[in-house]
Each structure stands twice: as C-alpha cells, then as structure tokens.
Amino acid sequence: MLFRLTSLFFAVLLLLSCNNSSHCYESSETLLVTTFTGGSTLKIDSILVKGAAKTGIGDTLKFSRDSALTISAGLPLSLSADSTGFVVFANGRTSSFWLKHTMNLKLISQSCGFAPNYKLVATRHSSLIDSVSVSDPIVDPQSVERYATNGQNITIYLHLATP
Amino acid sequence: MDKILRSIFILLLLSPLAGNGQEKKEVWRYEGPRIGIDLSRFLMPSIQKATQSAFEIQADYPYKGNFFPTVEAGYQSINDLRETFHYTNKGPYARIGVDMNISKFESLSDNDLVFVGLRYGYSRFTQETLTANYSNYWGTVQTSFPKSNLSAHWAELVFGLKGELLPNLFFGWSVRAKFPLATTKDPNVTPYVIPGLGYTNTEVPFDFSITVSYRIPLIKTKTLPKALKAGGSKHTDSDRDDDLDPNDPNNPNLRNSNGNGLNRMNQQQF
Numbered sequence: 413m414l415f416r417l418t419s420l421f422f423a424v425l426l427l428l429s430c431n432n433s434s435h436c437y438e439s440s441e442t443l444l445v446t447t448f449t450g451g452s453t454l455k456i457d458s459i460l461v462k463g464a465a466k467t468g469i470g471d472t473l474k475f476s477r478d479s480a481l482t483i484s485a486g487l488p489l490s491l492s493a494d495s496t497g498f499v500v501f502a503n504g505r506t507s508s509f510w511l512k513h514t515m516n517l518k519l520i521s522q523s524c525g526f527a528p529n530y531k532l533v534a535t536r537h538s539s540l541i542d543s544v545s546v547s548d549p550i551v552d553p554q555s556v557e558r559y560a561t562n563g564q565n566i567t568i569y570l571h572l573a574t575p
Numbered sequence: 576m577d578k579i580l581r582s583i584f585i586l587l588l589l590s591p592l593a594g595n596g597q598e599k600k601e602v603w604r605y606e607g608p609r610i611g612i613d614l615s616r617f618l619m620p621s622i623q624k625a626t627q628s629a630f631e632i633q634a635d636y637p638y639k640g641n642f643f644p645t646v647e648a649g650y651q652s653i654n655d656l657r658e659t660f661h662y663t664n665k666g667p668y669a670r671i672g673v674d675m676n677i678s679k680f681e682s683l684s685d686n687d688l689v690f691v692g693l694r695y696g697y698s699r700f701t702q703e704t705l706t707a708n709y710s711n712y713w714g715t716v717q718t719s720f721p722k723s724n725l726s727a728h729w730a731e732l733v734f735g736l737k738g739e740l741l742p743n744l745f746f747g748w749s750v751r752a753k754f755p756l757a758t759t760k761d762p763n764v765t766p767y768v769i770p771g772l773g774y775t776n777t778e779v780p781f782d783f784s785i786t787v788s789y790r791i792p793l794i795k796t797k798t799l800p801k802a803l804k805a806g807g808s809k810h811t812d813s814d815r816d817d818d819l820d821p822n823d824p825n826n827p828n829l830r831n832s833n834g835n836g837l838n839r840m841n842q843q844q845f
Contacts, residue, residue: 441711463712473712491709491716517707517718521776522767525659526707528716 640800
C-alpha cells in the first residue's frame with residue numbers, strides 16, 4: 413500500500429511540476445554591431461544614424477551628443493532587399509554606406525520564434541566615409557551579445573577633419 | 576484530468592480490500608509479458624496547454640526474474656500555432672532496452688518493482704513551417720519552409736517504480752534522462768521537439784511517463800527471483816522459506832517433509 417501511494421504521489425508530483433514555459437530568454441533581435449570612429453585622435457561630437465530613404469522622426473536608429481572617439485550602434489538590416497543603406501550625420505557632415513548581404517530566417521527556439529541570419533558580402537560608401545572594415549560578416553541574433561563588451565561586425569571610418 | 580486522478584486514487588485505496596473475505600489460496604508467482612500504455616502522453620497536452628497529441632504503448636517480458644527487456648512505440652504530433660510562426664511536427668518512434676529490478680521481492684505475490692533501465696530510441700518524423708514572420712525597422716518578412724523528413728537517435732537512462740494495483744494490473748511511473756546521439760540537420764529549422772525524445776531546448780532533456788499495464792499471466796511459478804547483488808541484501812534459501820506460511824497446507828515445504836516429493840521450484844506453463 414505504501415509503495416502504491418508513494419508511486420501515485422510521485423506521479424502526481426511529476427504531472428504538476430510540468431510547466432511549459434513560453435518566455436523567450438534568448439536574443440531574438442538581429443542587429444549589425446557597428447562602430448563609428450574618426451580615427452585615434454578625432455572625436456565624434458554628435459552622431460545621428462538613419463536608414464536610407466527613411467525620413468520620419470521616429471526613423472532615427474542612433475543619436476548621440478556625447479563626445480567620444482568611437483560610438484557603437486546596433487543597426488537592423490533589410491528583410492526584403494539584398495542590400496541595406498544607412499545615412500550618417502556626424503559632426504555636421506552627412507555620409508552614407510550600403511551593405512550587400514544574404515538573409516535566411518532561422519528558428520531560434522519554440523518560445524523565441526524565428527530571426528534573420530545575415531552574411532555580409534560587399535560594402536559601398538560615399539566619399540565622406542574613409543572606409544568600411546568588415547571584421548565579422550555573420551550577423552545573427554547573438555551578434556549583440558557577442559560584441560557587448562568588445563568587437564563589432566563592421567567599423568565605419570569617418571572623415572571628421574575639415575576638408 | 577481531476578477525474579482521472581481521483582479515479583486512480585480511489586482504485587489505489589480500494590485495491591487492498593479486494594482480497595478481504597476470501598479464503599486463503601495457494602500462493603503462486605505469476606509472470607508473463609506486460610503490455611501497457613503511457614498515460615502521461617494523454618495527460619500532458621491538457622496540463623501544458625500545448626497543441627500536441629501522442630500515444631505510446633509499452634511491453635516488457637521478464638527474463639531471469641529481475642530483468643525486463645522492453646519495447647516502447649508511439650506516435651506524436653505537434654501543431655504549434657503562435658503569433659510569429661505556425662509549425663507542425665509528427666512521426667512515429669520506438670525504443671528498445673531493458674529494465675533491471677533493484678528491489679527485493681518480499682514474497683511470491685510481491686511483484687512491485689523499483690527499476691533502472693537503458694533505452695535506445697529512434698524516430699523518423701516530418702516537420703513543416705507553414706508560416707514564419709519577423710518584423711524589424713525595415714518592415715515584415717513572411718516565409719514558409721516545406722515539409723522535410725528527419726530522423727533522430729538517442730539513448731535514455733530510466734528510473735522508475737511499478738506497483739501491482741490489482742492482480743496483473745500495474746501502475747507505475749518513470750523519469751528519464753535523454754541523451755540525443757544524432758539528428759538529421761535542417762539548415763533553417765532545427766526541430767525543437769522530436770517524437771519520443773521530447774523538447775530539445777536542453778542538452779539532456781528530461782521526461783517522465785506514467786504507465787498502466789496488464790501482465791498476461793502465462794507462467795506460474797514458485798520461484799522467487801533472487802535479489803541482485805547490487806540491490807542490497809542477498810536472497811538465500813532461508814529467505815524463500817520465510818515467504819511461505821508454515822501453517823499453510825499448500826506449503827510445498829511441508830509436503831516435502833511429508834514425503835510427497837513435490838518440488839517447490841516447479842514452474843508451470845499454461
């Protein structure tokens with residue numbers, strides 16, 4: 413009898429302990445970790461980044477007035493086009509850059525759903541940007557976490573000096 | 576579900592009363608194949624509110640008293656409709672393995688088991704993502720992934736109990752640690768649930784089963800299986816002698832002593 417009751421007790425306990433958690437604890441936002449810099453001596457006094465052809469007030473992706481040598485931003489990439497463009501307003505000058513990429517939607521988990529995974533294949537930029545350096549072409553939901561303290565997907569070297 | 580649990584509880588309480596008032600009968604030990612169903616497969620969807628359905632049948636056969644070669648087979652399907660995706664996954668699975676009783680049978684009528692076991696599991700299943708949505712700054716994308724055929728292999732460690740509720744009717748539970756060995760890769764949709772293996776969001780998925788099974792009493796015997804050495808105290812002949820009532824006229828020991836020559840270790844097929 414004791415054995416049977418113990419057995420039943422544990423069976424009920426097992427049933428009750430089951431909890432199908434629906435919370436997403438993983439990163440499900442895919443952002444390109446970008447570092448803007450003017451070099452080792454010139455500081456960025458102010459910066460504003462928007463998507464190309466995005467002119468609305470709410471379309472600002474990054475805005476900062478903190479003077480710094482480098483400024484980082486997480487930038488979303490296009491879901492439907494195979495390239496994404498950004499406009500950068502830094503120290504009163506406007507420049508732009510484009511990234512060509514491939515995209516696959518991949519399942520993260522049951523609770524987090526799907527998220528895009530990109531691979532950067534080419535870059536292009538306007539004359540007011542010195543260069544674009546790609547250090548990690550893979551952009552996935554873990555990118556922000558991966559480069560939370562150090563590193564980035566790309567570095568944008570800006571022409572900040574007066575021409 | 577409350578009704579089911581209440582019924583099981585009442586059944587458990589009443590089961591010892593079933594034998595009251597009956598005349599003392601000759602005690603035999605019955606053995607044979609045991610066939611059952613896993614109740615947890617039916618109960619889980621109502622508890623988890625998940626859109627899944629499953630059934631599983633289990634069978635084992637006693638071997639040398641304490642070993643139970645086991646086969647389990649089932650079918651599971653999940654239809655997961657969420658805000659951002661609609662995913663389906665279904666397929667059959669099977670496990671083979673063996674359970675080993677680690678407890679000591681106290682008497683010929685004692686069939687309760689505490690067991691540890693090993694399983695090898697295999698599933699061949701299909702999955703399909705009917706819709707997958709993602710939205711960001713640039714807009715929304717919606718796509719789908721066609722049906723793909725996948726398979727998985729895994730191993731399991733099992734620990735559980737089985738108690739004889741009524742003659743030949745067993746109720747039991749087991750907890751299982753599952754070790755995925757190999758799964759067919761899908762580049763975009765790694766299956767988060769595999770029939771028979773369960774959810775794959777951890778490296779070692781844990782699962783449990785609650786079984787009701789019926790033993791077909793094909794063999795009756797007077798042999799009490801010896802306890803395994805690792806299971807604790809050893810069975811000796813004197814242990815077996817203790818199991819029989821010296822006042823019982825059917826006690827084969829008594830008949831032996833009277834020279835009837837009945838072998839107490841006889842085994843009878845019928």
